[in-house]
Amino acid sequence: MNGTTTRHLLALCLVASVLSGCGLTVPEIKEVWDRDFPGDPDIKKDKPPFSGTAQIEFEIRKKIYCELKDAVQYVNQFTYWSSDTPNGPRTIHRMISDDWVVQLSLSLEVDESSALNPGVTYNEVLANAIKTFGVGNTVTTAQTFNLGFGATLSSTATRTDKFDPVYTIKFLMRPFKSYDICEPENDIFYLNHLVPANSSPFLIVSDLGIKEWLNGAMLVERTLPSQPAEPKAKPKPKPKPAAGGNGPLMAAADAAPTGAGDKKAASGSLGPFAVSNEIKFVIVSSGNVNPTWKLVSLSANTGSTPLFGVNRTRTHDLIITVGPDQASAQNAALPLQIGNAVANSVKAGTTSGN
Numbered sequence: 001m002n003g004t005t006t007r008h009l010l011a012l013c014l015v016a017s018v019l020s021g022c023g024l025t026v027p028e029i030k031e032v033w034d035r036d037f038p039g040d041p042d043i044k045k046d047k048p049p050f051s052g053t054a055q056i057e058f059e060i061r062k063k064i065y066c067e068l069k070d071a072v073q074y075v076n077q078f079t080y081w082s083s084d085t086p087n088g089p090r091t092i093h094r095m096i097s098d099d100w101v102v103q104l105s106l107s108l109e110v111d112e113s114s115a116l117n118p119g120v121t122y123n124e125v126l127a128n129a130i131k132t133f134g135v136g137n138t139v140t141t142a143q144t145f146n147l148g149f150g151a152t153l154s155s156t157a158t159r160t161d162k163f164d165p166v167y168t169i170k171f172l173m174r175p176f177k178s179y180d181i182c183e184p185e186n187d188i189f190y191l192n193h194l195v196p197a198n199s200s201p202f203l204i205v206s207d208l209g210i211k212e213w214l215n216g217a218m219l220v221e222r223t224l225p226s227q228p229a230e231p232k233a234k235p236k237p238k239p240k241p242a243a244g245g246n247g248p249l250m251a252a253a254d255a256a257p258t259g260a261g262d263k264k265a266a267s268g269s270l271g272p273f274a275v276s277n278e279i280k281f282v283i284v285s286s287g288n289v290n291p292t293w294k295l296v297s298l299s300a301n302t303g304s305t306p307l308f309g310v311n312r313t314r315t316h317d318l319i320i321t322v323g324p325d326q327a328s329a330q331n332a333a334l335p336l337q338i339g340n341a342v343a344n345s346v347k348a349g350t351t352s353g354n
Contacts, residue, residue, distance in 0.1 A: 024114065024155050024157065025157065026157060026159055027110040027111070027112045027157055027158070027159045027312075028052070028053055028110070028159075029052075029053040029056055029057065029108050029110055029159065029161055029200075030051070030052030030053045030055070030056055030197055030199065031052075031197075031199040033199070034052035034055070034056070034197035034199055035052060035197065036049075036050070036051050036052050037049070037050040037051075037055075037189075037192075037194050038050075038051075050189065050192075050194065050196075052197045053161075055189060055196040055197040056108075056196075056197050056198070056199065056200050056203070057108065057161060057163070058188070058189075058196070059187075059189075059196050059197075059198060059200075059203055060106065060108070060200055060202045060203060060316075061106070061163060061165070062181060062182070062187070063202060063203060063208075064104065064106065064202070064208070064210075064318065065165075065167075065181075065182070066181075066182035067207075067208055067210045067211070068102060068104075068167070068172065068210055068320070069172045069176075069182065070182075070211065071210045071211035071213075071214045071215070072096060072102075072169060072172040072173060072214070073172070073173060074211050074215065075095050075096060075211075075214050075215050075218055076094045076095055076096055076169075076173060078094075078095050079092045079093060079094055079095065080092070080093055080095060080222045080223075081093075095218045095219075095222060096169050096218055096322065097169065097324070098168070098169050098170040098173065099168070099169070099170070099324070099325075100168070100169045100322060100323065100324055100325075101166060101167070101168055101169070101322070101323060101324075101325055102166070102167045102168075102169065102172065102320065102321070102322050103164070103166050103320075103321040103322075103323070104163070104164065104165050104166070104167075104318070104319070104320055104321075105162070105163075105164050105317075105318070105319040105321075106162065106163040106164070106165075106317070106318050106319075107160060107161075107162050107315070107316070107317040107318075108160070108161045108162075108200070108314075108315075108316050108317075109158065109159070109160040109161075109314070109315040109316075109317070110158070110159050110160075110312065110313070110314050110315075111156065111157075111158045111311075111312070111313040111315075112156070112157050112158075112310075112311070112312050112313075113154065113155065113156040113157075113310070113311045114154065114155055114308070114309070114310045114311075115152065115153070115154040115155075115308070115309050115310075116151075116152070116153040116154070116307070116308050117150070117151070117152050117153075117305045117306065117307060117308075117309075118150065118151055118300070118301065118307060119148065119149070119150040119151075119300065119301050119302070119303055119305070119307075120148070120149045120150075120298065120299075120300045121146055121147065121148040121149070121298070121299045121300070121302065122146065122147040122148075122149075122297065122298060123144060123145070123146055123295075123296065123297055123298060123299060124144065124145040124146075124297065125143075125144055125296065126143035126144060126145060127143065128140050128141060128142055128143060129141045129143055150303075200314075200316055201281035201283060201314075201316055202279075202281065202316055202318070205281075208279060208318075209279075210277070210320065213277045213320075214277075214320075214322065217275040217277070217322070218275070218322075221273075221275055226273040273323070274321050274322060274323030274324070275321070275322050275323070276319060276320065276321040276322075277319070277320045277321075278317065278318065278319045278320075279317070279318045279320075280315065280316070280317045280318075281314075281315070281316045281317075282313065282314070282315050283313070283314045284311070284312075284313045284314075285311075285312050285313075286309065286310060286311040286312070287309070287310055288306035288307075288308060288309035288310070289306060289307060289308050289309075290306035290307045290308075291307060
């Protein structure tokens with residue numbers, strides 16, 4: 001085996017060893033350079049285990065929570081006037097009512113794939129063909145026979161960690177305290193004298209823009225409130241005559257209630273709709289190696305497809321929905337969650353097909 005072939009094989013082995021497991025094992029949310037802090041149960045019994053994935057997920061949740069809390073308190077510094085009737089008395093309200101709800105949907109997805117595409121071609125050199133066109137006019141053409149063999153082996157693995165916390169505006173309006181988790185010195189990792197992993201794009205980006213989005217969304221919602229159609233009242237059932245005679249059609253105690261209760265029920269769906277914001281980061285890293293051989297009778301991997309390739313795609317997605325109640329917030333977030341799931345499925349299928 002000559003030196004060039006040896007170097008090619010060493011390069012292939014190096015790539016395979018560094019990126020082994022892509023698509024063959026459960027992917028990690030953390031990156032290969034993120035440290036685990038398992039803790040020694042015999043020496044450091046007070047140190048709980050902190051995997052790199054746990055560190056990243058905790059830090060992402062904390063950052064989103066702290067930015068959201070700061071945004072809500074900032075927006076609620078402002079107030080707006082409202083009136084039940086055009087000429088009625090006006091009252092002052094906060095931009096976001098205390099009984100409103102914030103629904104978060106955090107999805108951390110990792111797709112890893114690997115593919116092996118060996119190709120070998122058998123070459124047979126044949127005698128040149130000579131074609132004569134009259135005296136002294138000949139053309140010589142080289143002749144070869146080629147027979148190619150190829151195969152493909154690929155694997156894809158996907159992991160998705162999801163979190164769907166819910167907060168009330170009243171809870172988020174609680175003032176910051178010295179013991180609040182948003183204070184850097186109260187971070188559970190720093191309390192254990194550890195520097196947590198921060199390789200997620202949610203942690204690399206210094207500002208997620210939640211404050212600016214929420215301020216603008218609530219300004220638009222309050223100045224241009226939604227006005228859905230009032231639901232139609234359900235028809236009352238026809239009374240049945242009393243059995244065996246011509247008595248009263250309906251007893252007084254069985255009469256359907258009327259008044260303020262019906263009006264409240266009929267108008268219960270009126271009011272502001274939920275507002276949503278989606279933040280998505282997609283990071284793709286890939287690599288391949290393709291040693292080629294061209295010999296007299298044999299050649300290998302001379303096509304455009306590399307011999308060995310790996311791919312790792314990280315999709316970190318956050319949906320923030322603010323609404324008058326949890327049901328409306330969830331209903332508003334659901335289409336975004338479905339669309340995100342469909343997009344991720346299509347992306348995963350495209351990646352595995354490569």
